[in-house]
Amino acid sequence: MRCVILSSAILLIAFMPQKKKIVIFFGDSITQQGAEPGGYIARVDSMYKLENRSGQFEFAGSGISGDKVYDLYLRMDDDVLAKKPDIVVIYIGTNDASHKFSADTDTDADKFEKFYTAILQKLKVKNINIILCTPAVIGEKTDLTNQQDGNMNRYAGIVRNLAQKNDLPLVDLRQKFLDYNKHFNTKNKESGILTRDGVHLNATGNQVVAEEMWKAIKSL
Amino acid sequence: MRCVILSSAILLIAFMPQKKKIVIFFGDSITQQGAEPGGYIARVDSMYKLENRSGQFEFAGSGISGDKVYDLYLRMDDDVLAKKPDIVVIYIGTNDASHKFSADTDTDADKFEKFYTAILQKLKVKNINIILCTPAVIGEKTDLTNQQDGNMNRYAGIVRNLAQKNDLPLVDLRQKFLDYNKHFNTKNKESGILTRDGVHLNATGNQVVAEEMWKAIKSL
Amino acid sequence: MRCVILSSAILLIAFMPQKKKIVIFFGDSITQQGAEPGGYIARVDSMYKLENRSGQFEFAGSGISGDKVYDLYLRMDDDVLAKKPDIVVIYIGTNDASHKFSADTDTDADKFEKFYTAILQKLKVKNINIILCTPAVIGEKTDLTNQQDGNMNRYAGIVRNLAQKNDLPLVDLRQKFLDYNKHFNTKNKESGILTRDGVHLNATGNQVVAEEMWKAIKSL
Amino acid sequence: MRCVILSSAILLIAFMPQKKKIVIFFGDSITQQGAEPGGYIARVDSMYKLENRSGQFEFAGSGISGDKVYDLYLRMDDDVLAKKPDIVVIYIGTNDASHKFSADTDTDADKFEKFYTAILQKLKVKNINIILCTPAVIGEKTDLTNQQDGNMNRYAGIVRNLAQKNDLPLVDLRQKFLDYNKHFNTKNKESGILTRDGVHLNATGNQVVAEEMWKAIKSL
Numbered sequence: 001m002r003c004v005i006l007s008s009a010i011l012l013i014a015f016m017p018q019k020k021k022i023v024i025f026f027g028d029s030i031t032q033q034g035a036e037p038g039g040y041i042a043r044v045d046s047m048y049k050l051e052n053r054s055g056q057f058e059f060a061g062s063g064i065s066g067d068k069v070y071d072l073y074l075r076m077d078d079d080v081l082a083k084k085p086d087i088v089v090i091y092i093g094t095n096d097a098s099h100k101f102s103a104d105t106d107t108d109a110d111k112f113e114k115f116y117t118a119i120l121q122k123l124k125v126k127n128i129n130i131i132l133c134t135p136a137v138i139g140e141k142t143d144l145t146n147q148q149d150g151n152m153n154r155y156a157g158i159v160r161n162l163a164q165k166n167d168l169p170l171v172d173l174r175q176k177f178l179d180y181n182k183h184f185n186t187k188n189k190e191s192g193i194l195t196r197d198g199v200h201l202n203a204t205g206n207q208v209v210a211e212e213m214w215k216a217i218k219s220l
Numbered sequence: 221m222r223c224v225i226l227s228s229a230i231l232l233i234a235f236m237p238q239k240k241k242i243v244i245f246f247g248d249s250i251t252q253q254g255a256e257p258g259g260y261i262a263r264v265d266s267m268y269k270l271e272n273r274s275g276q277f278e279f280a281g282s283g284i285s286g287d288k289v290y291d292l293y294l295r296m297d298d299d300v301l302a303k304k305p306d307i308v309v310i311y312i313g314t315n316d317a318s319h320k321f322s323a324d325t326d327t328d329a330d331k332f333e334k335f336y337t338a339i340l341q342k343l344k345v346k347n348i349n350i351i352l353c354t355p356a357v358i359g360e361k362t363d364l365t366n367q368q369d370g371n372m373n374r375y376a377g378i379v380r381n382l383a384q385k386n387d388l389p390l391v392d393l394r395q396k397f398l399d400y401n402k403h404f405n406t407k408n409k410e411s412g413i414l415t416r417d418g419v420h421l422n423a424t425g426n427q428v429v430a431e432e433m434w435k436a437i438k439s440l
Numbered sequence: 441m442r443c444v445i446l447s448s449a450i451l452l453i454a455f456m457p458q459k460k461k462i463v464i465f466f467g468d469s470i471t472q473q474g475a476e477p478g479g480y481i482a483r484v485d486s487m488y489k490l491e492n493r494s495g496q497f498e499f500a501g502s503g504i505s506g507d508k509v510y511d512l513y514l515r516m517d518d519d520v521l522a523k524k525p526d527i528v529v530i531y532i533g534t535n536d537a538s539h540k541f542s543a544d545t546d547t548d549a550d551k552f553e554k555f556y557t558a559i560l561q562k563l564k565v566k567n568i569n570i571i572l573c574t575p576a577v578i579g580e581k582t583d584l585t586n587q588q589d590g591n592m593n594r595y596a597g598i599v600r601n602l603a604q605k606n607d608l609p610l611v612d613l614r615q616k617f618l619d620y621n622k623h624f625n626t627k628n629k630e631s632g633i634l635t636r637d638g639v640h641l642n643a644t645g646n647q648v649v650a651e652e653m654w655k656a657i658k659s660l
Numbered sequence: 661m662r663c664v665i666l667s668s669a670i671l672l673i674a675f676m677p678q679k680k681k682i683v684i685f686f687g688d689s690i691t692q693q694g695a696e697p698g699g700y701i702a703r704v705d706s707m708y709k710l711e712n713r714s715g716q717f718e719f720a721g722s723g724i725s726g727d728k729v730y731d732l733y734l735r736m737d738d739d740v741l742a743k744k745p746d747i748v749v750i751y752i753g754t755n756d757a758s759h760k761f762s763a764d765t766d767t768d769a770d771k772f773e774k775f776y777t778a779i780l781q782k783l784k785v786k787n788i789n790i791i792l793c794t795p796a797v798i799g800e801k802t803d804l805t806n807q808q809d810g811n812m813n814r815y816a817g818i819v820r821n822l823a824q825k826n827d828l829p830l831v832d833l834r835q836k837f838l839d840y841n842k843h844f845n846t847k848n849k850e851s852g853i854l855t856r857d858g859v860h861l862n863a864t865g866n867q868v869v870a871e872e873m874w875k876a877i878k879s880l
Contacts, residue, residue, distance in 0.1 A: 070510040071551070074558060111511070118514060139370075145377060149370040150359075157365060290730040291771070294778055331731070338734060579810075585817060590799075590809040597805060 020058040023217060024080055026072060027091035030136075031063025033200060034209070040201065043210030044217070057217070060085075068096045069115040076119060081126065087220060088128055089213060090119065091173075093135030093159060094199060097151040113158050120166055131216050132163045134174040136209075139198045140181050141188050146198075169219065171212045180208065240278040243437060244300055246292060247311035250356075251283025253420060254429070260421065263430035264437070277437070280305075288316045289335040296339060301346065307440060308348055309433060310339065311393075313355030313379060314419060317371040333378050340386055351436050352383045354394040356429075359418045361408050362401050366418075389439065391432045400428065460498040463657060464520055466512060467531035470576075471503025473640060474649070480641065483650035484657070497657070500525075508536045509555040516559060521566065527660060528568055529653060530559065531613075533575030533599060534639060537591040553598050560606055571656050572603045574614040576649075579638045580621050581628050586638075609659065611652045620648065680718040683877060684740055686732060687751035690796075691723025693860060694869070700861065703870030704877070717877070720745075728756045729775040736779060741786065747880060748788055749873060750779065751833075753795030753819060754859060757811040773818050780826055791876050792823045794834040796869075799858045801848050802841050806858075829879065831872045840868065 025031050025041055034040040041061045048057055062079045064071065069092050080088060096112050123130050134156035139146030146152075156174040163170035181193055191198040194205035201209060245251050245261055254260040261281045268277055282299045284291065289312050300308060316332050343350050354376035359366030366372075376394040383390035401413055411418040414425035421429060465471050465481055474480040481501045488497055502519045504511065509532050520528060536552050563570050574596035579586030586592075596614040603610035621633055631638040634645035641649060685691050685701055694700040701721045708717055722739045724731065729752050740748060756772050783790050794816035799806030806812075816834040823830035841853055851858040854865035861869060 070514070070555075073514065074510070074555060115510075115514060143373065143377075144364065145370055145374040147370040147374070150365055150367040153363065154365040154367070157363075290734070290775075294730070294733065294775060335730075335734060583813065583817075584804065585810055585814040587810040587814070590805055590807040593803065593809075594805040594807070597803075 018055050020055060021086040022083060023057055023059045023087040023089065024083060024085040025059070025061045025063065025089045025091060025213075026076070026080055027063045027133075028067040028095055029063060029065035030094065030200060031061050031091055032065055034063060034206065035061030038203060038206060040206040040209040040213060043206055044214045047210060047214045063091075066095060067092065069093070069112055069119070073115050073119050076122060081122070085128055087131065087217060088123055089131045089133065089171075089217070090116075091133040091135075091171075092116075093155045094138060094152075097135060097155045098138050098148050109154055109158060112155060113162065116158070116162055120162065120168075124166075129220050130166075131169050131171060131213075131220070132159055133171040133213075134159045136173040136177040136205075137181075137195065137198065140177070140185055140191055140193050140195060142178075142181050142185050143188050146190075169216050171216050173209060173212065176208065176212060177205075238275050240275060241306040242303060243277055243279045243307040243309065244303060244305040245279070245281045245283065245309045245311060245433075246296070246300055247283045247353075248287040248315055249283060249285035250314065250420060251281050251311055252285055254283060254426065255281030258423060258426060260426040260429040260433060263426055264434045267430060267434045283311075286315060287312065289313070289332055289339070293335050293339050296342060301342070305348055307351065307437060308343055309351045309353065309391075309437070310336075311353040311355075311391075312336075313375045314358060314372075317355060317375045318358050318368050329374060329378060332375060333382065336378070336382055340382065340388075344386075349440050350386075351389050351391060351433075351440070352379055353391040353433075354379045356393040356397040357401075357415065357418065360397070360401050360405055360411055360413050360415060362398075362405050363408050366410075389436050391436050393429060393432065396428065396432060458495050460495060461526040462523060463497055463499050463527040463529065464523060464525040465499070465501045465503065465529045465531060465653075466516070466520055467503045467573075468507040468535055469503060469505035470534065470640060471501050471531055472505055474503060474646065475501030478643060478646060480646040480649040480653060483646055484654045487650060487654045503531075506535060507532065509533070509552055509559070513555050513559050516562060521562070525568055527571065527657060528563055529571045529573065529611075529657070530556075531573040531575075531611075532556075533595045534578060534592075537575060537595045538578050538588050549594060549598060552595060553602065556598070556602055560602065560608075564606075569660050570606075571609050571611060571653075571660070572599055573611040573653075574599045576613040576617040577621075577635065577638065580617070580625055580631055580633050580635060582618075582621050582625050583628050586630075609656050611656050613649060613652065616648065616652060678715050680715060681746040682743060683717055683719045683747040683749065684743060684745040685719070685721045685723065685749045685751060685873075686736070686740055687723045687793075688727040688755055689723060689725035690754065690860060691721050691751055692725055694723060694866065695721030698863060698866060700866040700869040700873060703866055704874045707870060707874045723751075726755060727752065729753070729772055729779070733775050733779050736782060741782070745788055747791065747877060748783055749791045749793065749831075749877070750776075751793040751795075751831075752776075753815045754798060754812075757795060757815045758798050758808050769814055769818060772815060773822065776818070776822055780822065780828075784826075789880050790826075791829050791831060791873075791880070792819055793831040793873075794819045796833040796837040796865075797841075797855065797858065800837070800841050800845055800851055800853050800855060802838075802845050803848050806850075829876050831876050833869060833872065836868065836872060837865075 025034060027034075031041070035042070039061075041059055045059050048054075048059075060083070064075075072090070072092055093112070096108075120130060135152060137146070138148040138152055152174065156172075160170060160172065162168075177194055185193045192202070194201060194208060196202045245254060247254075251261070255262070259281075261279055265279050268274075268279075280303070284295075292310070292312055313332070316328075340350060355372060357366070358368040358372055372394065376392075380390060380392065382388075397414055405413045412422070414421065414428060416422045465474060467474075471481070475482070479501075481499055485499050488494075488499075500523070504515075512530070512532055533552070536548075560570060575592060577586070578588040578592055592614065596612075600610060600612065602608070617634055625633045632642070634641065634648060636642045685694060687694075691701070695702070699721075701719055705719050708714075708719075720743070724735075732750070732752055753772070756768075780790060795812060797806070798808040798812055812834065816832075820830060820832065822828075837854055845853045852862070854861060854868060856862045
């Protein structure tokens, strides 16, 4: 008898509707646009559906134009934690790097790390899986003359360190974009390879980001 | 008889005091400090004296702290042309690159080139020899995270193009400094290799600049 | 018997050491320096002791150089709430106004208000008394040519509105400083009236601020 | 006989076609737009024609978007002196004030005065009549919260001083605009009173500027 009961239990589990994992992409205008048709979040959703994993994930974007890391920190209770996500993909830093006009640059980079760390703490406490992304590009020129290259390298470096220090998966979009441009941007163009305007993703950029994101999410 | 007269003429020329060539170093605070004891201009002067060329050159610095290219243009009549130089070494661009916080960056780079070109025209009209120098560094870090690397590369590129377009000798200090740091700045330090503070030359920096300058002046 | 017991109870209360009210001054470098000898917090403490109110208040400064409103928000749990204050005096905005170089100024002012409001919410939830202060001056010139006058008036206006909207007491330091300078800064000096450098308080400035602060605290 | 000859000479002068005085408006985008239909230069031309002074003046605009005082200095030989004007109306300073993000503000204001003075010298040497204009507004709010009010007051002050020091007529557009807004901008609007966007003139603004300009030109 005992055997039979056990079997039914197994069957029950097998037919129980699986709870979908909620994935929130948390960021700035790039993520805001990523949720639009053709955006990188929509593309992740398509990839996932093609792989017959339906019922496994639910993707949502929480991107607001102009956001810096401290804006994410302010709105994370309402916009992220309240939605009880299983996975949060943090994609921030472009506005932080580009608007950093202060002379005392070290302090500002310090603050970026401080707020980023505070966000990670709040997510860890809730046992939420986290994926970090480096900010990609401000300008796609390959001859090291993009005005913000120095800042972008610095902020990307901070994100890489945070991933390592906290043992968290990293989607290194900056490295990906630099490599891609080295191959395909042979005319040293300011934009038009992976971005429309040097910052915001065109169709190819959204596809490249989606592939990297999906790879990281599946590997969790 | 004719022979005798000719000989006297030759003798006369040989004993006539040779007119010294006036060399003006025209720039910002780096050049202002270059004229101080131990500065790069003082070192060029020492090198030149060691080579037993005395009587051939006279070196003068015209550097003013904070100057950008348009400041040179404004004061060049009084500070350069009035002194009837034979050679002018233009060493400008660091302040232009670092203070360029405007969003409309292309226009600013355009203006840098426009004013630089106007200076070159005014010197050419007077048949003055010109040597161009690229701005060297703002920060000596070698991992591409100096905040101003993008701007510095852009402005250095403009100076390189101007040298080529006008067929003028170039002292490529930026390239020199990057190469030097690649070899000797193994700890990715912000300053202390060729500069005191990331911008202004220390003793080694003054020596390196002096050697490059003197090589270019002798080659004219 | 019951009467007697009651009396003892009353006596007990009368002799029970009164719990001191903890007052935290929460702000930037002005408050950091305010906690030093001769600073405004030290002066508030002296005023209070002169009034024979000993045992009633305990004053503490929590000012960090360079802080903007979002820095206060980040560190308020550790630096303010953990100390269980009865009264918090918020004195912030000078760095917010002066470092605001972005073109899109309205958004930045919006963010100032948003973070300020978030701080107020967190304090209200804990039933902590709050006093708001307007940022005072960046430059003491009286002819309306201080570079940051426009921003300072705007940010001071936001703080005034927040005080009114939340029905909270306001120490209007900006108005106080403008009035004081109108009377005493007859030579239109940049600094030296209430500040050492246009921003940080000199002895007179610390005294004026202390008097305003103490008045507000006593009135709660 | 002598009498008769003299008379003929007088008659000859009377019928000789009068040489028109060339007036050049020299400035930035405000002046560039001032030359368009409905712009302030077009309106000055209409006013002048209504007063039956035809043949007396010829008006031309030389405004380039984004120009600061040093841009005027660079292009004044080609764009102004080459056209042999009788009168030059200088209307510059708005971009100088608004783009001034450097920390070392005094130097920048110094440079504004230095370049402005250099322009005046070049015009005086050629005996050209000069009219100075203060930069008007960046933002029309009347409660002293326009971000650039401090800078604008400072730069307007420099122009006023230059007019006085050089004994030159001044069109004080800033004062005019502040007075006008005080009367008519009762709702403290950012723009829409004399400007479209806080800086560039709407129809009313062009009319007000034209009236002031024409008054000054007639008074020469």
